[in-house]
Structure formats: structure tokens, C-alpha cells
Amino acid sequence: MISFFNVSKIYPNGVRALQEVSLQIDKGEFVFIVGPSGAGKSTIVKLIFREELPTKGQIYIGGRSVIRMKSGEVPALRRRIGMVFQDFRLLPDRTVFENVAFAMKVICAGRSEITERVPQVLKLVGLGKRMDDYPPQLSGGEQQRAAIARALVNSPSIMIADEPTGNLDIDTSWEIMDCFQEISKRGTTVIIATHAKEIVDAMRQRVVALNCGEIVRDEHRGVYANAT
Amino acid sequence: MFMRMLLRQAYYILQEVGRSLKHNSLLNFAAVGTTAISLLVLGVGLLLVINTNQIARTVESNIEIMVFLKEDVSQKEAMAMEPLLKSVSGVKEAEFIPREEGLASLEGWMGQGTDIRDTLGDKNPLPDAYKIKTRDPQEVDAAAAKIGRLPGVEKVRYEQEVVNKLFKLNNWVRIIGLTVIVLLGICAVFLIATTTRLTLFARRREISIMKYVGATDWFVRWPFLLEGIILGCVGALLAVGILYFSYGMLTAKLQETIPFLPLVSGGGQLLLIFEGLLAGGVVLGAIGSTISVRKYLSV
Ligand SMILES: Nc1ncnc2c1ncn2[C@@H]1O[C@H](COP(=O)(O)OP(=O)(O)O)[C@@H](O)[C@H]1O
Numbered sequence: 330m331i332s333f334f335n336v337s338k339i340y341p342n343g344v345r346a347l348q349e350v351s352l353q354i355d356k357g358e359f360v361f362i363v364g365p366s367g368a369g370k371s372t373i374v375k376l377i378f379r380e381e382l383p384t385k386g387q388i389y390i391g392g393r394s395v396i397r398m399k400s401g402e403v404p405a406l407r408r409r410i411g412m413v414f415q416d417f418r419l420l421p422d423r424t425v426f427e428n429v430a431f432a433m434k435v436i437c438a439g440r441s442e443i444t445e446r447v448p449q450v451l452k453l454v455g456l457g458k459r460m461d462d463y464p465p466q467l468s469g470g471e472q473q474r475a476a477i478a479r480a481l482v483n484s485p486s487i488m489i490a491d492e493p494t495g496n497l498d499i500d501t502s503w504e505i506m507d508c509f510q511e512i513s514k515r516g517t518t519v520i521i522a523t524h525a526k527e528i529v530d531a532m533r534q535r536v537v538a539l540n541c542g543e544i545v546r547d548e549h550r551g552v553y554a555n556a557t
Numbered sequence: 558m559f560m561r562m563l564l565r566q567a568y569y570i571l572q573e574v575g576r577s578l579k580h581n582s583l584l585n586f587a588a589v590g591t592t593a594i595s596l597l598v599l600g601v602g603l604l605l606v607i608n609t610n611q612i613a614r615t616v617e618s619n620i621e622i623m624v625f626l627k628e629d630v631s632q633k634e635a636m637a638m639e640p641l642l643k644s645v646s647g648v649k650e651a652e653f654i655p656r657e658e659g660l661a662s663l664e665g666w667m668g669q670g671t672d673i674r675d676t677l678g679d680k681n682p683l684p685d686a687y688k689i690k691t692r693d694p695q696e697v698d699a700a701a702a703k704i705g706r707l708p709g710v711e712k713v714r715y716e717q718e719v720v721n722k723l724f725k726l727n728n729w730v731r732i733i734g735l736t737v738i739v740l741l742g743i744c745a746v747f748l749i750a751t752t753t754r755l756t757l758f759a760r761r762r763e764i765s766i767m768k769y770v771g772a773t774d775w776f777v778r779w780p781f782l783l784e785g786i787i788l789g790c791v792g793a794l795l796a797v798g799i800l801y802f803s804y805g806m807l808t809a810k811l812q813e814t815i816p817f818l819p820l821v822s823g824g825g826q827l828l829l830i831f832e833g834l835l836a837g838g839v840v841l842g843a844i845g846s847t848i849s850v851r852k853y854l855s856v
């Protein structure tokens with residue numbers, strides 16, 4: 330599904346964010362990308378999403394090279410990927426319903442599809458009763474669930490989250506992780522960049538550990554850090 | 558199916574435009590105001606140009622050369638000179654004015670009260686004369702010089718100063734008018750670009766989210782372009798409305814006080830200017846927003 334071959338990323342200011350990273354993520358996998366701040370987690374997310382291009386190496390998503398992709402093809406790539414951010418990125422002047430519907434309008438979905446699909450995903454993330462509220466009226470956890478609903482509404486095959494629980498307390502973080510697990514069970518590939526150690530340790534999923542732009546560990550049913 | 562998608566896209570884009578027009582009212586007000594002011598000054602400049610043009614043309618076409626004949630030329634000889642005068646290049650008309658007629662018109666010009674004939678006695682001090690019109694105001698100088706060298710001609714007189722000044726004035730109005738118009742056009746583009754940039758900045762979250770969920774560039778761009786065009790159009794309408802009413806009032810007042818002033822009123826030329834201003838508003842809006850969108854939408 331997602332393949333990195335010897336990918337390096339050097340930002341224009343000279344920072345070597347990734348060095349010779351090779352990585353293989355299969356369809357339906359649940360992967361944590363962990364590491365200290367500045368290790369290159371967000372850079373990996375941005376490369377998958379083609380917000381950034383690698384300096385060296387090849388990236389394939391669904392068999393297609395992201396590097397050789399024309400800029401006109403990028404929207405199509407992004408429609409197959411759902412993105413969730415640490416700061417939710419909801420529009421404060423639109424209701425929860427409108428925020429989610431926005432993602433469907435952008436891809437020119439019909440009105441009846443929207444009125445059917447949006448409440449469906451909002452129920453899935455547990456916001457069925459908050460559809461007409463505005464984001465500032467919601468708690469952090471609820472806002473993040475609205476953002477997940479928005480990422481989910483177009484049925485992407487890949488779901489990527491960059492520190493989705495970074496702004497949330499531990500109980501709320503668990504609720505959000507349950508959401509992702511639910512999504513994963515439905516066959517979607519889920520990739521989460523995080524440094525929430527307790528959660529990673531408890532969930533025993535695949536863990537890709539980064540340090541200074543290099544993969545230092547890649548384990549199935551792994552933990553945040555080795556005991557050694 | 559493709560058609561349906563396109564229609565939906567148009568509908569969603571219009572929704573976004575409506576939303577933005579409603580929510581950024583202060584910014585939009587500024588954009589409309591600046592466009593209106595720029596186009597207003599532009600319109601005033603254009604009206605000034607067409608009016609001075611018209612006045613200059615009227616005055617130019619009325620410029621005459623007065624040719625006074627020598628005292629010793631008899632009236633018969635004088636009348637016989639008409640074909641000769643007409644043969645001078647550039648001359649369109651040559652009207653003979655016998656000395657009696659000259660005196661009569663002088664009398665009329667000085668008014669009823671004065672009794673000029675009494676003062677002069679029987680003697681008429683005026684010579685026989687010709688009133689010459691040229692085909693083209695620019696030929697006045699040359700024609701007058703040629704006529705002055707003809708035998709029997711005592712003196713040639715025409716409003717040379719007026720002609721030259723008018724030509725100069727007209728040129729200046731054109732040059733200044735054009736400069737002002739170009740400068741204001743640039744100002745309007747810049748202001749709309751700034752407004753679009755501010756709008757883009759105010760809506761950068763929306764734009765980045767649109768991109769994250771896979772909107773095409775055009776889906777992101779269109780609302781801003783449309784908004785720029787609408788703002789430019791509204792500004793132009795405002796300018797045209799103000800110009801239309803104030804110009805109508807001004808010309809009516811002026812015609813009352815100075816009836817013979819040949820002002821442009823009604824008809825094709827004005828309509829052309831108003832249409833031009835509207836088109837200008839649309840173009841300025843489109844250019845202004847395109848500049849900003851191009852510059853700030855490259856993700
Ligand atoms: N746009 C950028 N320009 C320059 N340097 C960047 C940029 N983004 C990230 N970096 C640098 O690249 C390194 C990796 O950053 P990042 O991928 O954000 O790490 P993480 O998400 O693991 O904290 C850091 O040193 C960071 O300062």
C-alpha cells in the first residue's frame with residue numbers, strides 16, 4: 330500500500346529531517362510512528378500526503394509513484410487519504426455537520442449523499458447528537474472526533490493522524506484511539522504519529538521508531554521503547 | 558454525470574462566495590470603495606477629455622481668417638477676388654463682406670445706444686473684407702500666410718493664439734488624463750489584490766483544509782476570482798451611478814449659465830464610457846484577485 334525506498338528529506342534550510350528511510354506498510358495495517366520531538370515523524374506524514382517531496386528516494390502509494398505524480402493528480406491522491414491533526418483544524422464558524430459536509434462538497438458529492446453520509450459518520454464517532462453545534466462549543470475530544478469524521482467521510486483507504494492526542498488528556502486520548510481502532514477494523518490502513526507512550530505500549534500494534542531522521546526499530550506488536 | 562458534477566461544483570462554489578461576501582463585510586466594503594473611487598476619478602478624467610475634445614473641435618471649426626483689402630481696390634475688383642482666394646490650398650469658404658456690411662455688423666456689435674454713423678460722419682473707415690474658413694483648423698496658419706502675400710490684400714487677421722492654445726490645452730488634457738487613468742488603474746488592481754490577499758489570509762484555514770481533503774486548485778481558486786469580479790463590478794456600478802447623476806446635474810446647470818458651451822450630453826459617447834467603466838471594474842477585480850490567488854495559493 331505505502332512504500333518508502335531509501336527516502337531522504339533535507340529541508341531548504343539544510344535540516345536533514347529523514348535519512349535513507351525504507352518502510353513498507355500493507356493494506357489494513359495499524360502503525361504507530363514514534364520518536365522524540367524533531368525525529369521526523371511529521372515529515373513522514375507530509376511525504377505520504379505529498380505536502381512535501383523527498384530530496385532523494387522513491388515513495389509509492391497504491392502502486393503509484395508520488396514523486397512522478399503531476400500536481401493535477403494530487404487532489405485525487407488526497408481524496409484516498411484522510412488526515413487528522415493535533416490542532417483539529419475545524420472551521421469555527423461552521424457547524425459540526427457543515428465541517429464534515431465541507432469535505433464532501435469539495436469532491437462534488439450530491440446533496441442527498443451528503444445528508445445521508447454525514448450523520449452516519451458522525452454517529453460512528455459518537456457525535457450523532459452534536460451535529461448542529463459549532464466547534465468552540467465542543468470539548469477537545471469532541472472536536473477531534475469531528476475532525477476524524479471529516480477525514481472519514483469520503484471513505485479513504487488510508488487514515489493518517491499526526492499527534493492526534495497531543496492536545497488531549499489521557500482519558501480523552503483513549504476515546505480517540507478507540508475511534509481509530511474501530512476505523513482500522515473496517516479495513517482502513519491507519520498510521521498514527523505520536524509520542525503517547527502509555528497508549529502505544531498498551532495497544533501492542535506495529536511500532537516504527539524514529540530517531541534523528543532514521544528508523545531505529547520496526548516491530549510488530551511493539552512498544553514505545555525497548556526496556557534496554 | 559459529468560455535467561451534474563460540474564453543476565454541483567458551480568453550486569458549491571457559489572455557496573462559498575455567498576458565505577465569504579456575507580462574512581468579510583468590512584473587507585469587501587473597502588474593496589468596493591476603493592474600486593469605486595478609482596473608477597470614479599477615471600470616469601471624471603474621461604468625461605473631462607471628451608468634453609475638452611468637443612469644445613476644442615467646435616472652437617477649431619469656427620476659426621476664421623479675416624482678410625482686409627487695400628483701400629484702392631474697387632468693390633468690383635474685390636468681388637472678383639473670390640475664386641483666387643478659394644484656390645489657396647486649405648480654403649473651404651470665402652465670404653465677401655462689403656464695407657457697408659462691415660459697418661452694420663460693427664454697429665450691431667456695439668449695441669443700439671451708440672450712434673456710430675453720427676460720429677463717423679459719411680466716411681466709412683472700414684475696408685472691404687473676406688471671411689475665410691479653412692477645411693482643417695491646422696491649415697489656418699499656412700493659408701493665412703499665403704493670402705497675406707496676394708496682391709490687393711492689406712492685412713490678414715485671425716485668432717492664432719486661440720488656435721495654438723487650444724491645441725496645447727487639448728494635448729495636455731489628453732496626456733494628463735491618460736497618465737491619471739493608468740495610475741488609477743494600477744492603484745485599483747493593487748487595492749483589489751490587497752483585499753483578496755487579506756481575504757485569503759482570513760480564510761487560510763479554510764484553504765488549507767480544502768487542500769487536505771483533496772480540493773482541486775480550481776475549486777479553491779474560483780470563489781476568490783468570482784469574489785474579486787463581483788467586488789469590482791459592484792464598485793464600478795457605484796462609480797457609474799454617481800457619475801451618471803452628478804454629470805447630468807452638472808451639465809444641466811452649466812447649459813443654463815453658459816448655453817453655447819458645447820458639452821457632451823447623452824448618447825453614444827457617455828454610454829461607451831459607462832460600459833467601459835463597468836468592464837474596467839470586472840477586469841480590475843479579476844486581475845487583482847488573480848494576482849493574489851496565484852501568489853498565495855501554491856501548495
Ligand atoms: N518546513 C520545514 N522547514 C525546515 N525544517 C523543518 C521543516 N519541517 C520540519 N523541519 C525540521 O525537520 C526536523 C524533523 O521535523 P518533524 O518531521 O516535524 O519532526 P517530528 O514531527 O518528529 O517532531 C526538525 O528538526 C524540524 O525542525
Ligand SMILES: [Mg+2]
Pocket residue numbers: 370371372491492
Ligand atoms: Mg511533528
